[in-house]
Amino acid sequence: MIDDILHIFFPRTYTLGNGKVVKEKFNWAPYITIAVIVFSILCAIATKVDIPRLIQRSNAFWDLIREMIPPNWSFWRDLQKPMIDTIVMSVLGTVVGCLIALPTSFYLSSNFELNNVYLVGHRGLLSLLRTLPTLVYAQLLSIVIGTGTLAGTVSISIFTYTICVKMLYEQIETVDMGPYEALQSTGASRAKCMIKAIYPQIRGYFWATVLYCFETNVRSAAILGYVGAGGIGVQINEQLTWRRYGNTGLMVLVLVITVVIIETISRELRKKLVQG
């Protein structure tokens, strides 16, 4: 038994009849599994995981859900404006971000052999900026340009820009360069070649990216109100502080329905776009 367990970590060696020594293939999996378990336990200590408290307080969680149902339908009148704000913020942020990203991504693709220093610098800056969530931009901007939907829109467009550029230049690097070279040989300028030879190849992908960004942005726009950047988050924060869970229930319901509708439409559209 102990021998079997030991052999999980130390591969067996067999001596064949002709005196040849054969070694079993070394396997990292058990070591990695143990490392993951040990790290999980460390994490559990750091985050103060407390299963008894979870069991003891799980009633409170279900009570909270029970208080949210049924939702307070009369609250819909006050909810319309922030909900429209949230969607418009994400639409405008996505459009602005993606429209700026489209030309930039051409100049950030390595297959045009442009300025390398600029390419590496800009890409590096973007990969640093990409790590920050929309909420951090919203918090910074709501202090600098004042609270409101503008701060939310600008922060969404910054975030969209950073992710859209990356997705686009990765796609541009895989295109067929033949048409581009053909156009260049007729003497067309570089920008014209990019528009006429490269853009048609990535057109479907570009709109799919726009839709994907829009989906993610609708999700993240809902929380922006927490830092005063407009949208439904302001209402969620207020209603929860006043413990009006019926209203919160309605907001959650509206959010879930909106997200599902937008995701379904966008998924169908993307399927069509990628196919042709």
Place this chain on the structure above:
Amino acid sequence: MSSKQLTVQSQLEKFPSVLPKFIIGLLSFVVFYILATITISFKGINERGLLIAINAFKGLFNPSVKIITDLGQYGLLQMLFETLAIAFLGTIIGLVFAIPLAFLASRNMFPKGINNICLTLISVIRAFPSFMLGIMFVKSIGPGAFAGVLSMAIGSIGMLSKLIIEVIEDLNPGIAEALDAAGCSTFEKIRYGLIPQLSSNIISIVLYRLDINVKNATILGIVQAGGIGAQLMFAIGARRWPDAGAMLLGVIFMTVVLEYFSTKIRTRLAGQKG
């Protein structure tokens, strides 16, 4: 020569007019402009805002050393580790729930009725905004990193199981049949037929989700569910720019390092498969 010029001319004439596109563009611009005027009010950047921006810039590039070297509860290292711990534990717990759910929801494993129930459950979990989960856990079990772990775990189930379903439905049934023919027991079939086919894909899915979760864990703090987010937002809100700068640098550093390793491992795993 003349015939060649003629073909170019005719090709040019065949080219569709740009007018409809131009009109569509103009119309959408007008629509977006109207949308913008309805919701967005710009009061102009006043002098104070500009001053704040300059101060913020100065502070962000002069991170406070005190918070970086502090090893206490509000030191940078401990906050970053807490954020990472929330993301890691959330992903692992999410995976533990996602794998059985994914098996139940894959068409080649269980009958259609069970599939549909599980798929509905998955899409409901996916649509539920994750910060709402955070708020609900904070309200019910009290603020702290534990609430963050729970909301992250449930938030990850949706995407993880959706991606794992695709892997399971791609399984090669021939391998299981071959092992059957060789007289393997159920355990051996799982060990030598199922796990080798699934493990590398599942590991890369988990690493991908871990990347996302580390980013999400930084915003969980805003609903008091632990992590660096709360302190970061307080620092920005109170305009303690050097502290905020140090924390932002910490977040950027952690995410970039993690992303680097996870991309590296994922490309290696993808290489092994093909």
